[in-house]
Structures are given as structure tokens and as C-alpha cells.
Amino acid sequence: xxxRVFVTLKNGVLDPQGKAIGHALNGLGFGEVGEVRxxxxxxxxxRESDGEKARSRLKxxxxxxxxxxxxxxxxxxxxx
Amino acid sequence: MKSAVVVFPASNCDRxxxxxxxxxxxxxxxxxxxxxxxxxxxxxIVLPGGFAYGDYLRSGAMAALSTAMRDVIDKAQKGVTVLGxxxxxxxxxxxxxLPGALMRNAGLKFTCRGVGLEVTETQSxxxxxxxxxxxVTFPVANGEGNYFADDExxxxxxxxxxxxxxxxxxxxxxxxxxxxxxxxxETRNVLGLMPHPERVVDPLLGGTDGRAMFxxxxxxxx
Numbered sequence: 604x605x606x607r608v609f610v611t612l613k614n615g616v617l618d619p620q621g622k623a624i625g626h627a628l629n630g631l632g633f634g635e636v637g638e639v640r641x642x643x644x645x646x647x648x649x650r651e652s653d654g655e656k657a658r659s660r661l662k663x664x665x666x667x668x669x670x671x672x673x674x675x676x677x678x679x680x681x682x683x
Numbered sequence: 684m685k686s687a688v689v690v691f692p693a694s695n696c697d698r699x700x701x702x703x704x705x706x707x708x709x710x711x712x713x714x715x716x717x718x719x720x721x722x723x724x725x726x727x728i729v730l731p732g733g734f735a736y737g738d739y740l741r742s743g744a745m746a747a748l749s750t751a752m753r754d755v756i757d758k759a760q761k762g763v764t765v766l767g768x769x770x771x772x773x774x775x776x777x778x779x780x781l782p783g784a785l786m787r788n789a790g791l792k793f794t795c796r797g798v799g800l801e802v803t804e805t806q807s808x809x810x811x812x813x814x815x816x817x818x819v820t821f822p823v824a825n826g827e828g829n830y831f832a833d834d835e836x837x838x839x840x841x842x843x844x845x846x847x848x849x850x851x852x853x854x855x856x857x858x859x860x861x862x863x864x865x866x867x868x869e870t871r872n873v874l875g876l877m878p879h880p881e882r883v884v885d886p887l888l889g890g891t892d893g894r895a896m897f898x899x900x901x902x903x904x905x
Contacts (some may be wrong), residue, residue, distance in 0.1 A: 616831065617858070619791050668748070671741055671777065673784040674831055 604649045604657055607680040610670045645669060648669030654681055684904045686712040686727040689755065691746045696732030696768065696881065702889035703881040704729070707897035718747040726904040727764045728755055730771030732879060742785065742827045743773030752778055764808055764904060765873045766896075769825055772865070773877030781868055781875045782840070783832030785825075791856025793826040797889070800864055800878060804844050807867055808903035809874045810837065812895040819892035821878035823856050828877040830859035830866075840866055849878055 618640050623630045625639035639647045647664075658679060665677040686704050690697045697714065704712045704727075713723045717735070722728055736745035752774065758767060759765045759780050767775040775781040788794060797820045802813040813819070832840070837860055840846050848865035857863050857877070865876025880893030 616786070617789065619787055619789050623791055647816075667742065668740070671744070671784055673776075674786060680793075 604651055604654070606647045606649055606661055607683045608647065608658060608661065608665060608669055609623065609642060609680070610645065610665075610675050611640060611677075612674055613676050616674050642675075650668040653658040657681060660667070684708045684723040684727060684804070684901050685710065685723075686729060687722050687725045688712045688731055689715050689717060689722070689751050689776065690731070690735065691735035691749065691770075693735055694731050694770070695731035696770075696879065697881075700712065700729045700731045700768065700881045702762060703893070703897055706884060707894060708901050715751055716769045717746065717751045720750045720754065720837050722751065722754045725763070725812075727900055728758065730755070730765065730767040731881075732771060735770055735774065738827075741773075741777065742770060743775075744775035745814055746770075746774045747777035756780060759873050761840070762870065762872050763783045766809065766904065767873070767875040768879055768881060768902075769823075769828070769877055772883050773827065775873060775875040779789070780873050781866060782836050782868070783830055783860075785827050785877070786829040787827050788825070788829050788856070793824075794828070795824040796856070797822050798856050798864075798878060799854040800848045801851050801883075802847070802901045803849050804847040804867070804888055806844060807871055807874065807899075808821040809867075809896055809899055810847055811903060818851060819826065819895075820890060821893060822882050822889075823878045823879055825857065825877055828857040830857075830863045832860060837859040837861055837863075843869070845869075845871070847874060847888030856901055861898050 845867040883890035883893035
């Protein structure tokens with residue numbers, strides 16, 4: 604099974620990189636661009652076929668390492 | 684006073700820390716490789732500046748899980764004094780020995796220069812030889828030194844006298860919340876700070892404002 608984990612800054616946490624990307628896009632003529640938030644995407648191959656088990660293990664991985672939950676939130680996507 | 688410096692792959696201030704410790708305490712520190720499972724029996728453990736594990740994932744995240752850190756965490760919880768400088772501070776927040784997190788600098792730039800700081804707490808083994816409110820200059824050298832914690836945590840840190848260093852008015856180089864440059868843990872035996880006291884212990888290297896920290900430790904830890 605494959606999983607995709609998205610790690611992004613929590614709402615309300617300042618994202619200076621996102622801001623810089625937004626400004627750069629505006630500068631390139633993409634005037635319609637408003638707020639930009641950026642983050643990380645982590646693809647993980649799992650030796651696990653049970654979706655429920657996989658999700659629970661991935662949650663532990665996020666809490667223990669993949670995200671710093673002081674400032675970041677995460678989303679897990681499973682791809683059978 | 685016996686000390687140890689933990690060396691991670693891509694630490695780059697470990698030798699500066701060792702020189703400062705030897706100069707001021709008169710004893711060479713143990714240099715402990717990150718893969719070692721045990722820190723020798725010492726009075727002070729220093730987590731040095733640098734880019735441990737290339738800052739992969741987040742600065743300090745990988746180092747916080749190293750075998751040496753398991754023993755550092757254990758010893759810190761038993762009361763051993765731990766000083767984390769710059770990357771060492773990031774390792775301390777990632778290992779949850781200190782609250783909050785160090786984020787990308789608000790101005791996005793890596794900042795390397797001397798900054799004015801105020802010593803805001805002298806009731807600590809790290810700062811007893813400074814005067815309360817004393818203005819000192821330490822160099823900063825970081826891209827991710829922007830201290831963040833929720834308001835409740837910040838209020839608690841301030842209320843419990845755990846903010847030891849603040850960037851002086853107009854000197855905040857990275858957007859840190861409430862100008863915080865260095866904090867203590869609840870039991871006051873762990874200090875993390877972004878600026879580098881170990882780089883200012885010799886007039887030849889631009890200043891001696893950092894000496895009092897090592898002299899405080901020497902006096903407090905024997």
C-alpha cells in the first residue's frame with residue numbers, strides 16, 4: 604500500500620516562505636494570487652494491506668517524526 | 684566541572700564549544716559522537732550549533748532521535764545540566780525537553796551578525812554571574828531561529844522566570860515571539876538559546892560577553 608502524507612503549518616502560524624512565494628507569483632504577473640501556504644509532501648510505501656492499521660501507524664509516524672505538532676498539522680492519504 | 688559536547692554529523696560549533704569550555708573550566712570536555720549510546724558521567728552536556736543531519740525534515744528533528752540524545756534526555760530528566768546553543772536549541776525543542784519550536788526566520792534570510800541581548804533572568808546556573816538586565820552582544824548565525832510557542836506557553840515561560848535572554852529593543856533578528864532568545868525548562872537545568880556565547884569568550888574573536896555563562900556554570904557546578 605502507498606500513502607501520501609501532507610505536512611503544513613497550522614492555521615495562524617506565520618509562513619514566511621509561503622508569503623515570499625505569493626509575492627514572487629504576483630511579481631510574475633499572476634495578480635490573482637492571494638495568500639499562499641506551503642508545506643511538505645511525503646510518499647511512503649508500506650508493507651501493510653489493512654487500511655485501518657496503515658492509517659493508525661501513519662498517524663503515529665506523523666506524531667513521532669513527520670510533523671512537529673507544535674507548529675504543523677498533517678493529512679494522510681492512502682492509495683491502495 | 685566535567686563536561687561533554689555531543690557531536691552530530693554536520694555539527695560545526697562543537698570545537699568552538701570545546702575551546703570555550705577548556706579555556707574557562709581548565710578541563711577538556713568529552714566529545715561524544717551522536718551514535719554513542721552513553722554520555723559519560725559529567726556535570727554539563729553541551730549540544731552545539733551546526734546543521735545536524737543536514738537539517739533534514741526539520742532542523743533538529745533527526746538529531747533529537749539519535750542514540751546519544753536518548754541518554755541526554757534521560758540525564759536531563761535526572762537533573763544534569765544541559766546547554767543547547769543554536770542547532771542545539773532546535774534539538775532541545777524537537778526532543779521536547781524545551782517547549783515551543785524554532786521556525787524559519789521571519790525575514791527568510793540566514794542571519795549572521797552580533798546582536799544585542801538583555802539578560803532577563805539571573806536566577807539560573809547559566810547566568811548567575813551576569814547582572815539582571817545586563818546588555819550583552821552575542822553573535823547569531825541561523826536561518827531558523829524564529830522562536831514560536833502558543834500564548835499560554837509564552838505567558839507561562841515569562842511568569843516562571845524562564846526567559847533568560849531577550850533580543851534588545853530593535854535587535855530581534857528572526858521574528859522570535861516576544862523577543863525571546865533563550866529559555867529554561869521547568870526544572871531550570873536545561874537552557875536553549877539561539878545566539879552563540881561560545882563564540883565570544885576571547886577578545887581576539889570579537890568579544891568576551893559569553894565568558895560569564897561558562898564562569899557561571901563553573902561556579903555553580905564546581
